[in-house]
Amino acid sequence: MGVAVAGAVGLGLLAVPAGAGAAPELPPVSAEDLVTSVIQAKDPGPLHGTVTLDNALGLPAIPGVPQAANGTSTAQVWSDGAGKGRLSVPNGQSEKTIVDDGTAVWAWDSADKTVTKKAVGADRKPPQADVTDPAAAAQKAVTDLRATSTVAVDGTAEVAGRPAYELVLRPLPTERTLLREVRVAVDSEKRLPLRLTVLANGSSDPALEVGFTQLEFGAQDPAMFTFTPPPGATVTEAPARPGDAQQPQRPEPKVVGDGWDTVVIATMPPADAQQQQGGRGGTPDLSSIGKEVSGPWGSGREIDTAVATAIITSDGRVAAGAVPAQVLTEALSR
Amino acid sequence: MTLVESATTPHRGSAPMGRLLGAELRWVLRRPRTLVMLGLFALVPILIAIGVVVADRGGGGLIGAIAGNGLVLPVAAMTLMLALLLPLAVGMAAADAIAGEAAHGTLRGLLLAPVGRGRLVLMKAFGVLVVAVTATLIVAVVGVIAGLVVVGGADGTLVTLSGTTLGFGEAMGRVGIAALWTVGQLAAVGAIALAISAFTEHPLVVLASVLGGLIVFGVLGAIPALDWLQPYLLTTGFSAGADVLRDPMTWGELGSSTLRALCYVAIGGGITASRMLTRDA
Numbered sequence: 001m002g003v004a005v006a007g008a009v010g011l012g013l014l015a016v017p018a019g020a021g022a023a024p025e026l027p028p029v030s031a032e033d034l035v036t037s038v039i040q041a042k043d044p045g046p047l048h049g050t051v052t053l054d055n056a057l058g059l060p061a062i063p064g065v066p067q068a069a070n071g072t073s074t075a076q077v078w079s080d081g082a083g084k085g086r087l088s089v090p091n092g093q094s095e096k097t098i099v100d101d102g103t104a105v106w107a108w109d110s111a112d113k114t115v116t117k118k119a120v121g122a123d124r125k126p127p128q129a130d131v132t133d134p135a136a137a138a139q140k141a142v143t144d145l146r147a148t149s150t151v152a153v154d155g156t157a158e159v160a161g162r163p164a165y166e167l168v169l170r171p172l173p174t175e176r177t178l179l180r181e182v183r184v185a186v187d188s189e190k191r192l193p194l195r196l197t198v199l200a201n202g203s204s205d206p207a208l209e210v211g212f213t214q215l216e217f218g219a220q221d222p223a224m225f226t227f228t229p230p231p232g233a234t235v236t237e238a239p240a241r242p243g244d245a246q247q248p249q250r251p252e253p254k255v256v257g258d259g260w261d262t263v264v265i266a267t268m269p270p271a272d273a274q275q276q277q278g279g280r281g282g283t284p285d286l287s288s289i290g291k292e293v294s295g296p297w298g299s300g301r302e303i304d305t306a307v308a309t310a311i312i313t314s315d316g317r318v319a320a321g322a323v324p325a326q327v328l329t330e331a332l333s334r
Numbered sequence: 335m336t337l338v339e340s341a342t343t344p345h346r347g348s349a350p351m352g353r354l355l356g357a358e359l360r361w362v363l364r365r366p367r368t369l370v371m372l373g374l375f376a377l378v379p380i381l382i383a384i385g386v387v388v389a390d391r392g393g394g395g396l397i398g399a400i401a402g403n404g405l406v407l408p409v410a411a412m413t414l415m416l417a418l419l420l421p422l423a424v425g426m427a428a429a430d431a432i433a434g435e436a437a438h439g440t441l442r443g444l445l446l447a448p449v450g451r452g453r454l455v456l457m458k459a460f461g462v463l464v465v466a467v468t469a470t471l472i473v474a475v476v477g478v479i480a481g482l483v484v485v486g487g488a489d490g491t492l493v494t495l496s497g498t499t500l501g502f503g504e505a506m507g508r509v510g511i512a513a514l515w516t517v518g519q520l521a522a523v524g525a526i527a528l529a530i531s532a533f534t535e536h537p538l539v540v541l542a543s544v545l546g547g548l549i550v551f552g553v554l555g556a557i558p559a560l561d562w563l564q565p566y567l568l569t570t571g572f573s574a575g576a577d578v579l580r581d582p583m584t585w586g587e588l589g590s591s592t593l594r595a596l597c598y599v600a601i602g603g604g605i606t607a608s609r610m611l612t613r614d615a
Contacts, residue, residue: 001608007600014594015565076584088496090584093395093576095495108497110399115497224582230493232402 023156024163026188031151034167034186036138041191045081049160049215050074056207058305074213084225099227106227115229118238148175148259159185159194160212177201177260178307179322185211200306207306256331263321263331268312293325297333354449354457362427362461363468371423372472378419379411379477383484396576404485405492405505406579408477409512412470413575416516418548420469421523425544427465428527429537431458432610436535451611455528459603462528466520474513478506494581508578515575515588522568522595523548525602532609568598 029037052074059068067073067089078086087098094111100120107116145151154168164185171177178200185195195211229235253266290301293311300313302325310320311328319328362368386400386407396410412420435441444454482490492505500508523544531540551569554560564570571591577584 001604003607004601004604007597007602007604010597010600011566011594014590014597088580090495090580093495093573094399095497095580097497106497110495110497113402113493227497228499230497230499231488231491232493233497 022158024158024188026156026163026165029153029165031153031167032139032142034153034165034191035142036135037191038186038193039138040135043081044079044190044192045217046079046220047081047215047217048076048078048220049212050076051210052213054206054209056203056205057307058207078220078224080220080222080225086224097227099225101226106229108227108229108233113230113233115227115233115235116238117229117235145169148172154183156188157185157195159187160215162194162215163188164194171260175260176324176327177322178309178324179260190217198307203306256334257321257327261321261323261327263319263323263328265317265319265331268316268318293329295329295333297329302328351453351456354453355460358457358461359464362430362464365430368423368427368465371426372469375415375419375423375469376472376476378415379407379473379480380484382411382414383407383480387484396579399495399579400481400485402485402487403493404481404487405478405490405502405509407481407485408474408509409575409579411473411477412512412516413573415473416519416572416575417552418545420466420473420516420520421544421548422541423469424462424466424520424524425527425541427462428524428531428544429540431461431528432531432606433534433540434531434537437537445613451613452607455603455607455610459525459528459606462524463517463521466517466524470513470516470520474509478509492579495576495579496581498581500581508583511583511588512575512578515578515592518592518595519568519572522598522602525599525606527602529602529605529609532606532613565594568594571595 052072053067054072055067056070058070073089073091075087075089077088083100084102085100089096091111094109096110097106097108099106099108103119105118105120107118108114142151149172150168150170152168152170154166157164157166164187167184167186168181169183170181171179180199180201183195183197183199184193185197186192187194194215195209197206197211198208200207251267253264256263256265290303290310290312293300293302298313298315300311300317303310303312304325308320308322309325309328310318311325311332312318313332317332319332321328321331382397382400383404386397396406396413400406400410432441435444445451449457488499490502492500492502492508494500526547527540527544530543531537534540548569551567554563555567555569571587571594574587574591577586577588
């Protein structure tokens with residue numbers, strides 16, 4: 001009988017999630033210094049990690065993008081530290097794999113056995129080319145943020161087994177936003193952001209959390225960064241820059257407000273232009289989701305999620321922001 | 335827990351373990367219903383192969399992945415049959431092992447025979463495990479052959495879900511891992527079935543409990559409000575078999591489902607042993 005009890009206890013232990021360990025002891029650091037060190041940080045070099053996305057945004061289900069709906073999804077990333085990379089997104093009993101071998105990006109989808117090859121050339125910009133003085137840039141970024149938020153380093157955390165600082169952004173009380181705070185966990189040694197957590201008003205659980213659940217640095221198998229289309233796969237070559245030529249110049253979206261209550265108002269292309277661009281495939285049909293709203297600004301449909309609101313008006317404008325619907329309607333009627 | 339009763343001395347009248355296991359093996363594998371069932375199981379991969387070839391391409395999930403990629407077939411067949419068919423075989427063996435003997439009145443003879451009760455339980459568990467291993471191996475081997483002969487494609491290699499190509503040897507390794515993992519899950523089902531078998535004289539009760547339990551577990555696992563229950567359910571990990579088709583392999587789900595299965599083995603085995611040790615002859 002003792003064995004049976006042991007088995008039952010083991011089952012219970014398996015079900016207990018691996019809780020967060022004790023907060024690691026790290027030398028204190030100011031928010032400015034932390035941001036500076038993140039911008040100045042060297043490339044972390046070859047790494048392999050598992051990224052987990054915990055989504056509680058409350059978005060409607062979008063066909064083909066199960067990660068958008070509420071739930072947990074994972075992906076594996078590899079990087080050789082020199083521009084090559086591999087991303088693998090398992091999805092039930094299929095998998096999407098994207099390999100960047102330095103000369104081309106291969107996208108493989110096991111569900112329909114297709115490979116899309118897209119050549120990347122010398123036009124790839126070296127990263128961080130425009131950051132001249134990281135310290136000044138960090139100083140400016142933090143000062144800009146302080147106009148609308150409190151920025152602080154709020155303790156430490158252990159993310160993917162690595163000690164990390166928690167950088168916390170909280171909107172000032174004057175900001176009219178749905179968000180409560182945004183936390184970024186920064187690796188204490190490599191100064192690499194390890195986890196992003198978005199908390200919304202009225203809920204203690206994160207609305208969105210994306211971060212490494214497993215991470216190791218060190219040389220990776222070079223075979224991970226090559227891709228040979230398997231036998232039986234359909235290979236299509238994508239143009240180097242798809243849609244650059246045929247995309248008509250869209251009007252710049254209008255931005256109302258600043259800080260946390262920024263509202264972006266964009267104009268959707270008229271319906272006939274959409275049909276010319278390939279019919280129904282392009283834009284998902286949004287007329288069935290959301291709820292009907294109207295006001296002095298007109299009428300439209302309001303889509304609510306945990307962290308953001310969007311209104312699509314009947315005259316083709318889209319207003320969106322991390323704000324309550326009232327701020328959107330004010331921006332629309334402006 | 336002592337496995338050998340103090341009353342039986344090891345030298346006088348105690349049969350060697352090897353002979354006991356051999357006797358149980360012959361007893362299990364000579365049963366016509368076991369043989370018929372194993373024969374029918376061999377047909378399943380062949381039927382899937384013919385279905386995939388006739389229907390040509392299309393379809394999602396593992397079945398869709400078989401098209402033009404025959405070595406997926408053994409893994410897909412094992413994963414599909416793990417849902418009900420393979421547990422049915424194990425449940426039948428466990429039902430015959432104790433409840434069946436009790437129904438025929440032959441269990442009394444075994445309990446009175448100069449064989450320790452602990453050994454008797456081990457012998458019966460071995461018989462169930464043999465059925466699990468045999469059934470899984472038949473599905474795997476027939477799956478490999480049918481995959482290569484009927485489906486073919488991919489030049490004797492395995493195209494993983496990650497889009498890489500594995501040679502025949504490595505592909506066989508992956509099939510082997512899937513088979514081993516499947517046997518682990520079946521051992522959990524068998525241990526629980528044996529425990530039920532030890533408490534009843536009606537083999538049908540065991541069979542109904544196993545199949546009904548699996549269906550109830552499946553239903554519970556599908557209710558979103560009960561998602562906290564998922565780590566406790568054996569069926570939660572049943573879809574992990576497809577992970578052997580990824581490259582590099584992800585061990586997380588395979589490992590956690592195997593640990594869960596071992597916990598079920600401990601629960602089932604412990605209950606079976608304690609019931610049999612205290613049972614009246």
